[in-house]
Amino acid sequence: MGKVRGNLLPPALAILFSALLCGIALVVSGANPLTAFGAMVTQVGEGTTAVDIVNSTGTYYIAALAVAIGFQMNLFNIGVEGQYRVAAVVAAVFGGSVALPPGIHTLAIILVAALAGAAWAAIPAILKVTRGVNEVISTIMMNGLALGLAAYLIRDDVFGELRGNNIRTPEIPTSGWVPGISLGSSGTVFGLVFLAAALGIAYWVMMNRTRFGFELRASGESSTAAAAGGVSAKKMILVAMLLSGAIAGLVSMPEILGRDHTYNLNFPAGIGFSGIAVALLGRNHPGGIAFGALLWAFLDKSGLALDNVGVSREIVTIMQGAIVLSVVVAYEVVRRYELAAEQRRVGRQLGTAEPVGGAA
Amino acid sequence: MTALTDAPLTSIPPQRKKALPGWATGMIAMAGAIALLATTSYLTGVPQLTSSGTIQTAVRLALPILLAGLGGLWAERAGVVNIGLEGMMIMGTWGAAWAGYQWGPWAALVAAAVFGALGGLLHAIATVTFGVNHIVSGVAINLLGAGLTKYLSTLIFFPLSRNPRESPAVPKFDTYSAGGLSDWLKTLEDEQRVAISDIAGILRGLITGVSPLTMLAVLFVIGSYLVLWRTRFGLRLRSCGENPTAAESLGVNVYLYKYAAVIMSGALAGIGGAALVLNPGNPGYLEGQTNGRGFIGLAAMIFGNWRPGGLLGGAALFGYADGLQLRSGGKTFLALVYGAVLLLAVIVIWQLVRRRWFAAAAGIVAAGLLYGVYYSVDEVPSELTAYAPHLVTLVVLAVASQRLRMPAADGVVYRRG
Numbered sequence: 001m002g003k004v005r006g007n008l009l010p011p012a013l014a015i016l017f018s019a020l021l022c023g024i025a026l027v028v029s030g031a032n033p034l035t036a037f038g039a040m041v042t043q044v045g046e047g048t049t050a051v052d053i054v055n056s057t058g059t060y061y062i063a064a065l066a067v068a069i070g071f072q073m074n075l076f077n078i079g080v081e082g083q084y085r086v087a088a089v090v091a092a093v094f095g096g097s098v099a100l101p102p103g104i105h106t107l108a109i110i111l112v113a114a115l116a117g118a119a120w121a122a123i124p125a126i127l128k129v130t131r132g133v134n135e136v137i138s139t140i141m142m143n144g145l146a147l148g149l150a151a152y153l154i155r156d157d158v159f160g161e162l163r164g165n166n167i168r169t170p171e172i173p174t175s176g177w178v179p180g181i182s183l184g185s186s187g188t189v190f191g192l193v194f195l196a197a198a199l200g201i202a203y204w205v206m207m208n209r210t211r212f213g214f215e216l217r218a219s220g221e222s223s224t225a226a227a228a229g230g231v232s233a234k235k236m237i238l239v240a241m242l243l244s245g246a247i248a249g250l251v252s253m254p255e256i257l258g259r260d261h262t263y264n265l266n267f268p269a270g271i272g273f274s275g276i277a278v279a280l281l282g283r284n285h286p287g288g289i290a291f292g293a294l295l296w297a298f299l300d301k302s303g304l305a306l307d308n309v310g311v312s313r314e315i316v317t318i319m320q321g322a323i324v325l326s327v328v329v330a331y332e333v334v335r336r337y338e339l340a341a342e343q344r345r346v347g348r349q350l351g352t353a354e355p356v357g358g359a360a
Numbered sequence: 361m362t363a364l365t366d367a368p369l370t371s372i373p374p375q376r377k378k379a380l381p382g383w384a385t386g387m388i389a390m391a392g393a394i395a396l397l398a399t400t401s402y403l404t405g406v407p408q409l410t411s412s413g414t415i416q417t418a419v420r421l422a423l424p425i426l427l428a429g430l431g432g433l434w435a436e437r438a439g440v441v442n443i444g445l446e447g448m449m450i451m452g453t454w455g456a457a458w459a460g461y462q463w464g465p466w467a468a469l470v471a472a473a474v475f476g477a478l479g480g481l482l483h484a485i486a487t488v489t490f491g492v493n494h495i496v497s498g499v500a501i502n503l504l505g506a507g508l509t510k511y512l513s514t515l516i517f518f519p520l521s522r523n524p525r526e527s528p529a530v531p532k533f534d535t536y537s538a539g540g541l542s543d544w545l546k547t548l549e550d551e552q553r554v555a556i557s558d559i560a561g562i563l564r565g566l567i568t569g570v571s572p573l574t575m576l577a578v579l580f581v582i583g584s585y586l587v588l589w590r591t592r593f594g595l596r597l598r599s600c601g602e603n604p605t606a607a608e609s610l611g612v613n614v615y616l617y618k619y620a621a622v623i624m625s626g627a628l629a630g631i632g633g634a635a636l637v638l639n640p641g642n643p644g645y646l647e648g649q650t651n652g653r654g655f656i657g658l659a660a661m662i663f664g665n666w667r668p669g670g671l672l673g674g675a676a677l678f679g680y681a682d683g684l685q686l687r688s689g690g691k692t693f694l695a696l697v698y699g700a701v702l703l704l705a706v707i708v709i710w711q712l713v714r715r716r717w718f719a720a721a722a723g724i725v726a727a728g729l730l731y732g733v734y735y736s737v738d739e740v741p742s743e744l745t746a747y748a749p750h751l752v753t754l755v756v757l758a759v760a761s762q763r764l765r766m767p768a769a770d771g772v773v774y775r776r777g
Contacts, residue, residue, distance in 0.1 A: 141754045144656075319507075321506075328493070
């Protein structure tokens with residue numbers, strides 16, 4: 001009971017609090033919050049929205065898994081943002097310039113994307129292991145460099161080609177595409193949404209049922225204790241970072257192989273940072289992350305519906321920011337409260353009325 | 361424990377004697393940088409490297425980086441990592457534009473500081489009071505700052521400018537030049553004589569078209585140094601970043617100091633945002649205007665080893681690279697690569713003198729690679745030049761991370777016991 005309450009209460013409170021906050025903001029700016037929230041909920045049934053939400057949930061889910069692997073051992077991979085971008089460009093260029101039989105082509109592109117993401121993550125990982133460079137700073141710098149590299153690689157005199165006023169990589173031939181599940185007028189679910197689900201299951205198995213997952217979590221809890229148990233902290237950092245980068249490399253695969261078939265200037269930005277938020281919301285748990293990704297995708301897509309009822313869609317971004325901040329605060333408050341409750345319980349059992357340690 | 365084992369603990373560790381005071385190293389570094397630029401400009405035949413126009417642009421572009429970096433310095437000296445600088449800066453740009461188009465540039469500065477400080481306050485509440493991880497809170501504030509400004513500009517700027525991503529034009533500061541001196545330096549610069557014209561160009565760039573904001577920023581750097589390193593308040597603030605438990609035991613209200621530092625940090629980052637809006641090259645607020653400059657400010661602070669003087673150097677370097685690219689494009693930027701080769705050559709000789717063979721060999725390889733780049737390409741692609749600061753920071757971190765010293769308790773969540 002306590003565990004469930006500790007895990008479910010904070011996000012519920014955070015969402016309520018953020019909705020309240022945004023409601024107040026809407027009232028102040030002269031809009032009716034009830035119309036706005038109503039429009040957000042009813043839009044799900046209209047047109048292709050539901051399918052769009054599912055598709056973008058898959059994308060956020062992969063990004064959040066990449067972040068979560070790092071979080072499991074106290075590594076902040078802020079660099080998912082850069083890793084998925086570099087992987088997308090490299091994979092799109094590769095996919096568009098080779099001819100392979102169907103199936104193998106797709107697998108090769110996915111493999112290249114994972115390798116490119118891992119390679120981009122390898123730089124901060126090696127810097128951290130050999131030179132002790134903090135991964136937060138180095139991955140932020142790598143994010144900047146990724147933007148530059150991507151912009152350079154799609155120049156029309158490098159790998160890109162000019163189409164109208166958009167620049168894009170050569171289109172991937174049909175042998176590399178992943179067919180979606182068409183639902184008629186409601187849109188098409190990307191085939192690779194199932195890749196996201198598979199990754200989630202693999203993540204759960206790895207963390208909870210393998211020796212590697214145990215060592216990873218142990219290093220995260222206490223690197224000295226893990227070292228005493230024979231786990232090399234440096235090796236774990238390297239492996240966790242590379243794994244995180246490889247998964248980050250897959251983030252854009254559903255969209256590129258399922259719809260766009262190319263990397264162009266309209267490539268979505270900020271998924272890496274949303275991934276951090278979603279991983280925090282889901283507390284690194286594959287189920288929790290799925291819920292977080294769904295919420296994020298739902299909020300994202302409600303922008304259009306809000307525009308239709310005359311409310312500025314940016315209120316959604318505020319809501320997302322408020323949710324992250326309030327959910328981490330809520331988790332912390334609940335954790336402290338439970339710690340104090342446990343101390344009181346232990347105190348009662350030991351026969352001392354006062355809490356031990358004094359942390360309230 | 362016996363008295364014998366106690367004795368060494370209480371003795372003062374022998375202090376490494378500093379050969380030169382900080383300001384002297386700064387002067388030497390500056391003279392070295394000017395000499396390097398002058399030599400590069402002479403050898404590559406690219407006068408724009410030291411032209412007054414380039415320097416003027418560089419100063420304008422260095423300001424936001426400098427102010428954001430100062431913001432980072434305040435927070436991190438008190439032990440709070442501030443990744444949220446970017447978000448606070450964005451809030452600053454909106455505040456500056458909102459107050460600026462109505463009441464002029466001074467109001468813009470104040471409003472930017474207030475908006476940035478609000479972001480700082482939020483960060484302080486999350487990290488200090490609630491003990492949320494500093495990076496997590498920073499990431500959240502970046503999301504929130506971007507969302508809030510987008511919402512507010514659609515709400516307030518759209519009816520005025522008919523563009524939700526832009527504010528109405530904001531009036532700028534009048535700029536001041538040291539009249540006669542500037543003209544005299546101009547004649548010197550136009551003569552194109554080795555070294556003298558270079559120095560004249562750099563000086564002229566520094567004293568021509570100076571906005572009050574530039575002077576203010578310089579004052580902020582000096583002021584931050586004086587407050588943080590020469591006052592009781594500063595000593596206590598820094599002690600919160602080094603060892604908060606010890607500070608608390610000596611009666612310092614750690615929470616209060618951390619709050620003050622992070623709010624100050626936000627205000628400085630906000631003013632950094634105002635520096636972008638009040639840059640004569642920009643009409644006003646523009647969505648996405650900060651473009652990661654908060655992060656570059658953080659990088660400049662790390663480049664400067666968490667010290668105001670070093671931070672100034674880092675901001676100058678990054679601003680200069682930015683300004684050169686903006687004014688003269690990739691061809692001129694390539695000359696900087698040549699300059700880097702020269703710098704590496706000096707470092708290699710220095711390492712050889714000190715008989716550090718491995719470092720010297722690494723330097724030679726790096727210089728060879730850079731020279732290869734210089735030799736083989738005609739210009740650095742403009743897509744890449746914008747990210748030169750990121751690359752420089754990575755290299756500095758990789759090479760010098762052992763010599764950099766951040767505050768001991770930086771990023772550690774502190775709870776009053």
